[in-house]
Amino acid sequence: MSNLPETDQIQGFMFENIPVRGVFVRLHATYQVAVSKRPYPPVVQQLLGNALTVVSLLSNTIKSEGTLALQAQGEGPVNLLLGECTHDCHVRGLAHYKEPITGESLDKLFGKGTMALTLKCQNSQQNYQGVVSLNGDNLAQAIEHYFTHSEQLPTRIYLGHDGMHACGLLLQTLPTPELGQSEADWHHIVTLADTLKEDELLNLSNREILHRLFHEETIRLFESQPISFRCSCSQQRMESVLLSLGAEELLSILEEYGTVDTHCEFCNHHYLFDSVDIHKLLADPNGPHAPEKKQ
Template sequence: MASQDITQRFLFENADVRGEMVSADQSYREILAKHDYPEPVKALLGEMLAAAVLLSTTIKFDGLLILQAKSEGPLSTLMVECSSDQAVRGIARYADDLQEGNLTELMPDGVLAITIDPANGQRYQGIVSLEGGSLAAALDGYFANSEQLPTRFRLQADGRIARGFLLQALPADRQLDPEDRAATWQHLNVLADTLTAEELIGLDNATVLHRLFHQEDLRLFDAQVVRFECSCSAERSSNALVSLGKDDLLALLQEQGGRIEVDCQFCNARYEYDADAIEALFSAVDEHARQLH
């Protein structure tokens, strides 16, 4: 399959079911390039990346979706942020002695948080246990238990490319009979379950959909671009320091030998501040306050 970073929706014309497929290549590699992750972490972070993009397409919002798994195990954190226009960044935290293992082994008794942080409006968060042996199974369970539309995930990543596949039932429109809707949902899921990991990783979207659903009346929409983008900036770094207060910041400056370094965990960008820079920050704050009055 050609290198690509896209997410692409498809719709069954005669059924109340939609789907989405995501492929992350360059964006996935850019995330991995920032840290020297072990192979199991690379794979799970890729699955998390694909899942976050898929989730972002199921919700109408303008802002940020944050998918984060936490545990007390050797893999303590997996986190991916995906904006409403599919800009992504991600990070993992793990023990130095981490060994090979699946999600359950590396993140025992873990929890998965799905957070929607809209540009305008109230922040929302849903939490589910990391059960079922895989991230896809945990997400299936989240939708099954949260009274949302039935949803199925397939996720695959190998440290080179991350792929995701989603089927989701829609509110009754084309099929009004509940038994017909249930039968169609089961039929499409049986077909989707025949997709192998090798096919999901190796085939383009159109080929996968033809392989699975060539007897169905299906519409494939235009692809949307997925890209790596870190939202850190000098301005955000400065605002975080100002929030500490001038006295505490000057004390920290002295402790750090006259220079404060703020590192972005996602992209490894570094923002440095000396005494003159600190004074300039608070002079700007004072000037802004005077203008308001």
């Protein structure tokens, strides 16, 4: 068995005798693609890497099919941070910022801000949303606070970052802990996990980390799943955005620029509509138009 750390993989595990589960995520190519879409300064790259790691970790704890989205907004230098992970492990994210950025704490990055976690279920219109105050030094602490206090699910998140990789480990009590010593057990597990160093999280394999931290416990490690950057934008979605502007607005853009050039903020894919496309779209809003974008 290789001792190299698993990259662009997500892997869950469970303690056999303690009602606690865990998840590992280590992003490399996925993270590099996400931060290549804009000239982000290093501190914003790290923030985006942390956001993608957090949504990947949390999505692994959710059974329903859909997309888990994190959206943080504030009045500070970073005014928007988005991260999303689908149930089949496709992530995307972006950040809006303005220089200068003078610190790394949530307070310095966002100023006064809030963060929403939304589960967009695939097969229903229902979304589930929880709002998190942006308190704490980092995203991990803000999320821990939310799960521990709003969801009554004690949660611990460890994040790592080295410029090329973003990684994380999540520990969470199971929703229906068995009776007895769950609180003492949780405390025991967290005390051990708190000894994990960032470079260990980045550079050791999941199995090795579990052995170092919890070698006295029996742990079931689930099969890992590949994770990748993939955007869910499409020609059809862009057409609905254009249609929502209204015919008058669309035609005036067309008149001014000759074409309607739109692009997806997550992946930078351009969708170019010429006069023929726009008139077809307006004449038959629901009909098939240009072929779907290839991923």
